[in-house]
Amino acid sequence: MKTVTISDVAAQAKVSKSTVSQFLNKRYDYMGDKTKQRIERAIEELGYQPNIVARSLKQKSTRTIGVIVANILHNFTTEVTRAIEDACISADYHTIICNADDDPEKEKHYIEMLRAKQVDGLIIFPTGGNRDLYKKMLKDRYPVIFLDRKVEDISISSVLLDNEMAAGLAIEHFIQKDYQRIGMITTSIMHHITPRLERIKGYEKAIRRHGLPFIEDYVKSAEPTNIQQVLEDLLGLEEPPEAILAGNDLVLIELLKYVKQKNLRIPEELAIIGIDDVSFASFYTPAITTVAQPTFEIGKMGAEALLNKIRTKNTENELFHYRFEPCLMVRDSV
Structure with missing residues (x-):
């Protein structure tokens, strides 16, 4: 079956090849409506498909x-x-x-x-x-x-x-609500990922700014598959956190799974804030306080x-x- 070319479209529409080319590149400045309609009709009748590779080579894009x-x-x-x-x-x-x-x-x-x-x-x-x-x-x-x-x-x-600000907003809110033992969990920091490191830094700065002790055992990072065990260890401490900041949406999901498995009451037994305003946060029971990004x-x-x-x-x-x-x-x- 013969390949339909731009010349075939031009002949069928009774216009020049350059006019068809202008139409294909959406350059309609000096093109009348009837001319556009003829070209559209010719393309449809002939089943013409532009050669994207050839056009890319010609335009260098x-x-x-x-x-x-x-x-x-x-x-x-x-x-x-x-x-x-x-x-x-x-x-x-x-x-x-x-x-x-x-x-x-x-x-x-x-x-x-x-x-x-x-x-x-x-x-x-x-x-x-x-x-x-x-x-x-x-x-x-x-x-x-x-x-x-x-x-x-x-x-x-x-x-x-502004990741430091994101963590800081969460910690400020916890403290305003009279929480002092505040933990934080984020996904692995092994590869020095910017948001995770900066959110931990923002957490630490906010804790120290309010004169609370910075407790290293309250800050954990792990792969999502290990977060359940991290929570078990964290909440098993002699003085466990009474509030936890989830460093991103994946951590929040694992945290809520853990809470459900252990029948913990939010916020009475554990207060929670998540960074990333996931879709379910507003209709979860109770609704989850989050720090939203303008995604x-x-x-x-x-x-x-x-x-x-x-x-x-x-x-x-x-x-x-x-x-x-x-x-x-x-x-x-x-």
Whole structure:
């Protein structure tokens, strides 16, 4: 079966090839409605499919960006990637989303694969374990933005939350409600992930600011599969915490599972605040107090910052680390 070409469409619509090309690239400035309708009808009748590869080679752009997320199971990740996709669609760009599972090897594979596919730029939730690759992108002047995290001594701009403030808001609220023995659990800090370390720092600063003792045994980090045991150890202390800050949505889920298994009453026996305003927090019984991130704003800004780098071909813009402020959603768990 003969492949339908742009010349066939032009002949059928009785216009020039350049007019069809302008139509396909959505350049309608000097094109009449009847001309557009004839081209649309010709494309439909002939079953024409544009050669995306050929167009990409000609334009030196695939109009595609890659997004490498750290863990697609996070509620935060789902909402941020949706915002990225919305911003890209509005700008007529496609997205390819890859899940690195916080594994530097998987991240390396996806960076190399996406660059081989000639995507125009990358948004990365970095594991921090591929410093040489990050430096190579800088050396190549390749458009890249970090989201949710920074990597020490790597000069790539980032968009993230004010994580110290997020933990501080939670601790302040606990203290206002007369809790003094306050614990915190976060997912593993083995790979020095920015939000986890900064939230622990914010917790410690807030505890010390109010003259409470900083008790190292009250601060725990673990993989989600080990959090149940961590809770068993933490609440088994001679003087256990009476309140716990869950460092992210995965920790909160494990914490609520534990509470249900042990028939603990919230907040009478254990007060809880979670960072990340998960969808079920408002209708859980009792409703869970959370620290919310402006996820859609974070994703939108990350996408717009990358698209600006791509459009202006200026990857040497001034380095920035933009931080959004969190918001405390007061409910019934404290």
